[in-house]
Amino acid sequence: DFENEDYELKNQCGIYSCVNKMCFFVCLFVCFFTQNPKTAAMVQNMMKEGAVEALRKCFSSRMEFGTAGLRAAMGPGIACMNDLTIIQTTQGFCRYLEENFGNLKERGVVIGYDARAHPTSGGSSKHFSSLAAAVFISQGVPVHLFSDITPTPFVPFTVSHLGLCAGIMVTASHNPKQDNGYKVYWENGAQIVSPHDKGISKAIEENLEPWPESWNSEEALKNPLLKDPYQDIHREYFKVIQKHCHHRYSQHTVKIVHTSVHGVGHAFVQSAFKAFDLRPPYAVEEQKDPDPEFSTVKYPNPEEGEGVLTLSFALAEREGATVVLANDPDADRLAIAEKQESAQWRLFSGNELGALLGWWMFHCWKQQNSDAAAVKNLYMLSSTVSSKILRAVALKEGFHFEETLTGFKWMGNRARDLLDQGKTVLFAFEEAIGYMCSPSVLDKDGVSAAAIAGEMIAYLTTKNTNLSQQLATIYEEYGYHICKNSYFICHDQNVICSLFERLRNYGGQKDSYPTKCGRFSISAVRDLTTGYDNNQPDNKAVLPTSSSSQMITFNFSNGGVATMRTSGTEPKIKYYTELCAAPGNSDVKHLKKELDDLVDAIVENFFEPQKNKLQPKPE
Ligand SMILES: *[C@@H]1O[C@H](CO)[C@@H](O)[C@H](O)[C@H]1NC(C)=O
Ligand SMILES: *[C@@H]1O[C@H](CO)[C@@H](O)[C@H](O)[C@H]1NC(C)=O
Numbered sequence: 001d002f003e004n005e006d007y008e009l010k011n012q013c014g015i016y017s018c019v020n021k022m023c024f025f026v027c028l029f030v031c032f033f034t035q036n037p038k039t040a041a042m043v044q045n046m047m048k049e050g051a052v053e054a055l056r057k058c059f060s061s062r063m064e065f066g067t068a069g070l071r072a073a074m075g076p077g078i079a080c081m082n083d084l085t086i087i088q089t090t091q092g093f094c095r096y097l098e099e100n101f102g103n104l105k106e107r108g109v110v111i112g113y114d115a116r117a118h119p120t121s122g123g124s125s126k127h128f129s130s131l132a133a134a135v136f137i138s139q140g141v142p143v144h145l146f147s148d149i150t151p152t153p154f155v156p157f158t159v160s161h162l163g164l165c166a167g168i169m170v171t172a173s174h175n176p177k178q179d180n181g182y183k184v185y186w187e188n189g190a191q192i193v194s195p196h197d198k199g200i201s202k203a204i205e206e207n208l209e210p211w212p213e214s215w216n217s218e219e220a221l222k223n224p225l226l227k228d229p230y231q232d233i234h235r236e237y238f239k240v241i242q243k244h245c246h247h248r249y250s251q252h253t254v255k256i257v258h259t260s261v262h263g264v265g266h267a268f269v270q271s272a273f274k275a276f277d278l279r280p281p282y283a284v285e286e287q288k289d290p291d292p293e294f295s296t297v298k299y300p301n302p303e304e305g306e307g308v309l310t311l312s313f314a315l316a317e318r319e320g321a322t323v324v325l326a327n328d329p330d331a332d333r334l335a336i337a338e339k340q341e342s343a344q345w346r347l348f349s350g351n352e353l354g355a356l357l358g359w360w361m362f363h364c365w366k367q368q369n370s371d372a373a374a375v376k377n378l379y380m381l382s383s384t385v386s387s388k389i390l391r392a393v394a395l396k397e398g399f400h401f402e403e404t405l406t407g408f409k410w411m412g413n414r415a416r417d418l419l420d421q422g423k424t425v426l427f428a429f430e431e432a433i434g435y436m437c438s439p440s441v442l443d444k445d446g447v448s449a450a451a452i453a454g455e456m457i458a459y460l461t462t463k464n465t466n467l468s469q470q471l472a473t474i475y476e477e478y479g480y481h482i483c484k485n486s487y488f489i490c491h492d493q494n495v496i497c498s499l500f501e502r503l504r505n506y507g508g509q510k511d512s513y514p515t516k517c518g519r520f521s522i523s524a525v526r527d528l529t530t531g532y533d534n535n536q537p538d539n540k541a542v543l544p545t546s547s548s549s550q551m552i553t554f555n556f557s558n559g560g561v562a563t564m565r566t567s568g569t570e571p572k573i574k575y576y577t578e579l580c581a582a583p584g585n586s587d588v589k590h591l592k593k594e595l596d597d598l599v600d601a602i603v604e605n606f607f608e609p610q611k612n613k614l615q616p617k618p619e
Contacts, residue, residue: 035215036083038122043076065089065201066568067192067409071172071181074116074123081180082121086128086170087214089182090135092204093166096196098139099203101165101187108142110158110229112150114171114264114330115290116180124292125149125170125180127217132168132182134220138213144229145221149264149290151331152183153445156412157240158233160189160440174261174301174328177294190412190442238275240440241448245276245455246364254461255321256454259284259312261300262291263329265446272451278458282319284311294329302326302335303350303433309337313345323457323467327446333433334446336453338467351387351483351578352471354429357449358390359474360456361427361437362397375399379418381411381428384528384543384553385485385563385576390427392478392580399426405528405543406565408434412442431485431576480581480588482595487567487574488607488614495613496566496573500550503564503606504530511539517554518601524555560598564606573614575602 046055058077063070063085070089074081097104111132117124126149133143144158152169159167167185175181184200186192192200213219220226258281260266266288273280286296294300297308312324316339324345326335337347348356358380365378378399380390383406394401400423404410411428418425419439428436434444437452460470475481490496504527506514511532513525526533526541528551533541535555550573551565562577579595607614 036122038120039076039082042121046076065092065197065204067194067197068407069168069182069184069192071175071179071569073178074118074180075121075178080121081128081182082123083127083131083215084210086131086182087135087210088208089204090132090168091207091211091214092202093168093184093200094136094139094141095207096200096203097141097165099199104165105140105142107163107165107187108144108225109136110144110146110155110162110164110167112146112152112155112158112167112169114152114169115149115262115292116170116172116177116329117292118178118180123180128170128180128182129168130217130221131214132170133226134217135211135214137220137223137225138211138216140225142225142227143220144227146233147228147230150230150233151264151268151327151445151447153332153441153443153447154233154237155183156185156189156191156443157237157441158229159185159187160442161233161236161240162229163187169330171330173330173332174299174303176299177292185443188413188416188442190416191407191409193409193413234271237440238271241272241438241451242275244364244438244448244452246367247455247459253279254323254458255279255316255319256281256457257284257312257316257319257321257324258282258450259287259302259309259324259326260331261297261302261308261326261329262287262289262294263300263327263331264290265327265329265331265450268331268447269325269327269450272447273454276451276455278451278454281325281454282315282321284315286311300329302328302333309335309345309347313337325450325453327450328433331446332444334435334449334453335433336467340468346468348467348471349483350429350431350433351389351481353433353435353453354382354387354431355389355474355481356456356467356471357429357435357437357453358393358427359470360452360459362393362399365426374424377422377424379415379423379425381414381425383407383411383430384551385565385574386429386431387481387483387578388561388580389474389478389481390429392481392583393474396478396583403543406430408436408444411436415439415442431483476586477583479583480586480591481578482581482588482591483576483578484595484599485574485576486599486617487572488616489571490573490610490614491571492613495610496550499573499607499610500529500552500564502609503552513552514554514605517556517598517605520560520598520601521557522554523557526553527551528553556598558594558598560595562598562602564602573607575599577602 062078063072113125113129133145136143155167155169169183172179172181322339324337337345375398391401415425435449524535531541531545553563559580
């Protein structure tokens, strides 16, 4: 504990001021571990500037290893991503895998990386990957280390394809440029779920002292245990996703623009279009090559919308293209925009793309499967906070729809279970523009989604229609699904807690949830913090519950669904609302008004009692 050490030192030496004491420890740390001179120089600079708070932040507490692995800024100290913390994490992970797999030394692991680099601290995804490889190799574990940048989905693909024990992807996806991350896949090809996170975290704590060979990434790269899967996996991946190519529209002249937003996607999306025999998309020149500075965008997140797509729209105008596809920097997600008659661009929401891709996947499946009974074996998944449009499609078409908790780790693991039971998992999505169109990758995959979307767009063009029109057709057939999501900012856990507790004790006692919200009556409540669900026979929720996060879902009798939840990583109370209209009701204006009223009622009745302690989402 830093505070106590400070105190000890003061008593022993007396001569150190508070700042100096801290620096004394930092110096010690740097002296012991000056393996990366840039990281060391960063510490020395911070000392020179007397940046006590910054130093404290870096050195006081270790990054938490969760089911999503690690995500933090690159820089010095145990709170940051650097050579030492990568080694410590990988040593722990390696020991944990040894405990779980007697045959780890036969099967091995795969490691991939994106294009991130941080010149100031000397950290980069590529360098971190080679250190992680050195750790495994030093223990005699074979490592399939990609020799070049890859999209994140290539790592889970490789785990499944080669039957490995685990996979690591060094990436911070769409985070700001100074961040990096360490994402972990289990032998089933999906991201880890509890209790693996706790087990790995414990093993990290038990293996903090770097093993001597762990630093020696250069030697490791020459070791015969190290293999480069790049060529084979590249070939195999495109062969496998080609199975999802149903028609041939190569002769078709539909023009599409693609941006990889300075990330890894460019070459892979070009290859995917080629595998689908589609006309190659126009690449946004300024953004097609990896650039750790993400120079042309404020945030490298296509979900943020228009700013990220300005250059894409300009290229599309020049080339006469009507559709823009955008991956995030590690190419596991996909955004799509389409030019409208008004000459404006429409950026589809993740839910709208879920409707379009889900419809397309089923449309293609139906064309290939004349056996009506097979539909009973078919599944689509989405997360609890995503649109329920696929439930409406499933209900009408006779296949299964299931909800999972938020995050692709849940959908990946559920898909694995279903596949193991011999089911067909056709599609899974979440509103945060994540799509799984092929079970060969049990995670979101923006590369296969881009090619499959490309084919859908080509098909629609042959039918003289387009994405916007097709989306309306889907809603006409299965019912309009209109969503509205937002959040409040709240830094006070007590306020958050009392806000949710009030809903649980609305009638004065436990489990007396509200039955009305303004003029809207509530037909069902599911509380995944406590495990209550009054839609189930014994009032017990089917989905896993987590007492450490808040999440309540209300069903309304007008077809509305609203979920309120806290975010694990941000000081937010998020809410997700949707109005699911019956097929045939296409008075969109009225439906929108009804949803607006519902959201107003929720804010007024469920949030406003704490109003002065909540900040609204910034405009
Ligand atoms: C999309 O398709 C619809 C119906 O075919 C058509 O009316 C509309 O003009 C198309 N939009 C654009 C921008 O081409
Ligand atoms: C809401 O309604 C749907 C559809 O009937 C049902 O499947 C679901 O379990 C209900 N409850 C919640 C809390 O979503």
